[in-house]
Amino acid sequence: KQEVTQIPAALSVPEGENLVLNCSFTDSAIYNLQWFRQDPGKGLTSLLLIQSSQREQTSGRLNASLDKSSGRSTLYIAASQPGDSATYLCAVNDYKLSFGAGTTVTVRA
Amino acid sequence: GAGVSQSPSNKVTEKGKDVELRCDPISGHTALYWYRQSLGQGLEFLIYFQGNSAPDKSGLPSDRFSAERTGGSVSTLTIQRTQQEDSAVYLCASSRIAGGPQDTQYFGPGTRLTVL
Numbered sequence: 001k002q003e004v005t006q007i008p009a010a011l012s013v014p015e016g017e018n019l020v021l022n023c024s025f026t027d028s029a030i031y032n033l034q035w036f037r038q039d040p041g042k043g044l045t046s047l048l049l050i051q052s053s054q055r056e057q058t059s060g061r062l063n064a065s066l067d068k069s070s071g072r073s074t075l076y077i078a079a080s081q082p083g084d085s086a087t088y089l090c091a092v093n094d095y096k097l098s099f100g101a102g103t104t105v106t107v108r109a
Numbered sequence: 110g111a112g113v114s115q116s117p118s119n120k121v122t123e124k125g126k127d128v129e130l131r132c133d134p135i136s137g138h139t140a141l142y143w144y145r146q147s148l149g150q151g152l153e154f155l156i157y158f159q160g161n162s163a164p165d166k167s168g169l170p171s172d173r174f175s176a177e178r179t180g181g182s183v184s185t186l187t188i189q190r191t192q193q194e195d196s197a198v199y200l201c202a203s204s205r206i207a208g209g210p211q212d213t214q215y216f217g218p219g220t221r222l223t224v225l
Contacts, residue, residue, distance in 0.1 A: 031212055043200065043218040089152065093212060096142060096165065097202075099152040 002027045004092055006100035014108050019077040021103045023090035028068045034097070035064055035075050036089040044089070048075070080107045111135075113217035115201050121223045122191055130186040130220045134203030141184050142204075142214060143168075143176060147197035155199075158184060191224045198222070 003026040013019060023033070032051045036044040050057045050066040050073065057064050061078040077084055087104045091097040114133045122128050134141050143155040154168040158178045169175070173192075178184040188195055198221050202214040 034214070036216075044216040046213070046215070049213055091152075093214070095212065096154045096157055096168075097144070097152075097214060098154070099144075101151045 002030075002092060002094060002098040004090065004098050004100040006088075006090060006103050008103060009101065010104045010106075012106040012108065013080055015080060015082060017080055017107075019075075019080050019084070019105060019107075021075040021077075021088050021090075021105070023073040023075070023100055025071045025073075025092045025098070027092075027094065028071055030068065030092045030094050032093045033064075033066055033073050034091045034093065035062075035073075036091065038087045038089060038102070040087075047088075080105075082107045082109045113201055113203050113215055115199075115217040115220050117220060118218065119221045119223075121225065123225050124193060125190055127187065127189045128191055128222065130188075130199050130222070132184045132186070132201030132203075132217060134182065134184070134201070135205075135215055136182075138203035138205050138215075139181065140204045140206065140212070140214075141178060142202045143184070143186050144200045144202065145197045146200060146219070150197075152200070155186070188222075191222075193224050196222055196224045 005024045007022045034049045035047045048057045048064045063076045066073045087102040089102045091099045116131045141158040146152045157165045173189045176186045198219040200219045201217045204212045204214045
């Protein structure tokens with residue numbers, strides 16, 4: 001059974017700092033990995049999807065890397081803003097998604 | 110449609126009642142998934158449909174839970190004799206194709222179920 005772990009569980013940083021969120025998974029037989037954002041009481045917003053054959057994916061201030069052999073992905077958010085405050089979830093896809101518990105980020109103005 | 114829609118957005122029911130949750134996937138998406146997000150368990154897979162058939166029901170927590178999909182489109186998740194531990198947000202997702210590198214799952218806003 002796929003196990004997905006996210007570290008840290010919570011993170012608080014001043015505005016402008018870069019954020020580093022970590023995700024690890026136990027079974028490398030995956031199709032892709034997705035990073036999601038979830039605001040309180042809201043649904044999931046897909047941020048980035050990395051195919052298993054890719055090493056990284058970028059969108060604006062977001063960059064995600066994937067090392068499938070070691071079962072790790074990292075989400076980098078550059079120059080954080082208060083609007084980045086949310087819970088970030090990673091999910092690995094082996095046709096169904098297995099989610100980590102999330103990292104709750106607070107960016108202080 | 111433009112995105113995955115779910116109804117109702119909120120449902121409050123009494124213990125022992127049956128509830129039905131509905132999901133309308135993105136038009137043309139053949140795969141449909143149900144997930145549940147609860148405080149104690151995080152986000153967990155319930156069931157997956159390919160067309161109208163459900164090859165994987167392994168995540169359904171008990172035989173009180175069932176789901177169907179008709180016309181390769183709308184899906185209904187039914188919970189019979191609801192219990193307080195069924196309280197959670199039920200999320201539906203759809204993708205154009207199941208599995209493989211082209212499988213990007215798009216999520217609906219969820220149905221928040223509260224069992225009193």
